[in-house]
Amino acid sequence: MSGEENKSVTVFREFLKIRTDHPKPDYEGSTTFLVQKAKEYGLECEVYRETGLPIVIMKIEGSDPSLPSVLLNSHVDVVPAVRECWNTEPFAAIKDENGNIFARGTQDMKCVCIQFLEVAARFVKSGKKMKRNLYLTFVPDEEIGAGQGMEPFVETQKFRDMNVGVAIDEGLASPTEEFTVFYGERAPWWVHITAVGNTGHGSRFIENTAVEKLMRTINKMLQFRHDQFTDLHKGHHECGKKLGDVTTLNLTVLKAGVGEGPFPNYSYNVIPTKAEAGFDIRIPPTVNLEDFLKQIREWTSEEGLSFEFANYTAKNEMTGVTDDNTWWKTFKQSAENIGIKLVPEIFPAATDSRFIRNLGIPAFGFSPINNTPILLHDHNEFLNEKTFIRGLDIYEQILPNLVNL
Ligand SMILES: [Zn+2]
Numbered sequence: 001m002s003g004e005e006n007k008s009v010t011v012f013r014e015f016l017k018i019r020t021d022h023p024k025p026d027y028e029g030s031t032t033f034l035v036q037k038a039k040e041y042g043l044e045c046e047v048y049r050e051t052g053l054p055i056v057i058m059k060i061e062g063s064d065p066s067l068p069s070v071l072l073n074s075h076v077d078v079v080p081a082v083r084e085c086w087n088t089e090p091f092a093a094i095k096d097e098n099g100n101i102f103a104r105g106t107q108d109m110k111c112v113c114i115q116f117l118e119v120a121a122r123f124v125k126s127g128k129k130m131k132r133n134l135y136l137t138f139v140p141d142e143e144i145g146a147g148q149g150m151e152p153f154v155e156t157q158k159f160r161d162m163n164v165g166v167a168i169d170e171g172l173a174s175p176t177e178e179f180t181v182f183y184g185e186r187a188p189w190w191v192h193i194t195a196v197g198n199t200g201h202g203s204r205f206i207e208n209t210a211v212e213k214l215m216r217t218i219n220k221m222l223q224f225r226h227d228q229f230t231d232l233h234k235g236h237h238e239c240g241k242k243l244g245d246v247t248t249l250n251l252t253v254l255k256a257g258v259g260e261g262p263f264p265n266y267s268y269n270v271i272p273t274k275a276e277a278g279f280d281i282r283i284p285p286t287v288n289l290e291d292f293l294k295q296i297r298e299w300t301s302e303e304g305l306s307f308e309f310a311n312y313t314a315k316n317e318m319t320g321v322t323d324d325n326t327w328w329k330t331f332k333q334s335a336e337n338i339g340i341k342l343v344p345e346i347f348p349a350a351t352d353s354r355f356i357r358n359l360g361i362p363a364f365g366f367s368p369i370n371n372t373p374i375l376l377h378d379h380n381e382f383l384n385e386k387t388f389i390r391g392l393d394i395y396e397q398i399l400p401n402l403v404n405l
Helices: 007-016 027-041 110-126 157-162 210-233 289-301 326-337 353-357 385-403
Strands: 044-048 055-060 069-075 100-102 134-139 164-169 179-185 187-196 248-255 274-283 306-311 342-347 363-365 382-384
Touching (some): 007 027, 007 110, 055 110, 069 110, 069 385, 110 134, 179 326, 187 210, 289 306, 326 363
Parallel strands (some): 069 134, 069 164
Antiparallel strands (some): 044 055, 179 363, 187 274
8 A cells, every 4th residue: 555544444444443333332442442532532422321231322412402413323233253264364464555445333323333433523623613413332242233332322311411312323334326225224123933732653643733724824924925025026126126125034043853952862653733934024113013913823823823022022113214304304405415325225234223214203214335345244355445435425514414404
């Protein structure tokens, strides 16, 4: 590499080296780092710990703090990396000769953490006062369901006092020139189904066994899966549905059999009285959740099976992406003004935005990463430094329009 590295890129690479990967994320390390940076940049900063793990909150006060604020939220934790599957050490943040930085979290979402931080630093440095309060929150545990992160945080007085009017959180990289922005996400339901049936010797025709009943239900559900898959893939690519528009359903748990493994320590000649199946189901916000619950009841009750949820949400709000939502209108126009096309989509998985949307607060998922393969949670996750720097410029040009709205 020739020339000196951009300072924000250096901060990004330092942050990538902090081991916030599960199952033992170093939140004290990331907190110390962020607090130090806030001090350096002249940003108001506090560490909130009342929901358990540390949440770093930074603030730039607006000229009219009574107005609803703009929140930039990012999670500091990352998923684990399997060293053998990577070409470089996943927490060394190595940059190659093309400027590609390889590390876990380069896309999801330490890039955005540092872009928010660095753009806030630019705002402070410019000395220009903006209208609304601007908050930055750096939260833990998004990757494991946010049970000690955003989920309880949005219920606190602290969060209410922030009076959030709109939130910007993570999106996804886009492999094309366009940028995607997410206005809703699919509700994750994890359903555990249990069948109970007759037992007997494996040499006879036993009727109504647990496995048989479970299989019939599973087959109905897999037929539904097939229909959704067809729905996703039919039609032209351009106008067709995206993953976020259909319901995915995957059989992820399957249990039956008398005895304890491993193979061959089972009673192969005994019909088991109990069989269980678990599904990961992701439902788009366009589907009525009550109706879908009825559908699950139907699938299971026909065979007399019971079910419970390992993960369930009864609410799944979307943020409006029509011009009557002034936040969206401003966001979209500001992007257009700098020659960026935003393509609104439903996020295929779950992010912290769902907790904010379910309070009725608009939230957009946007990572300013284009022309980059989607590598979140994948091996050899990377981001090019030029894309990172451009993303910083994009935020710098778009965000003031929201804060001054
Ligand atoms: Zn993420």
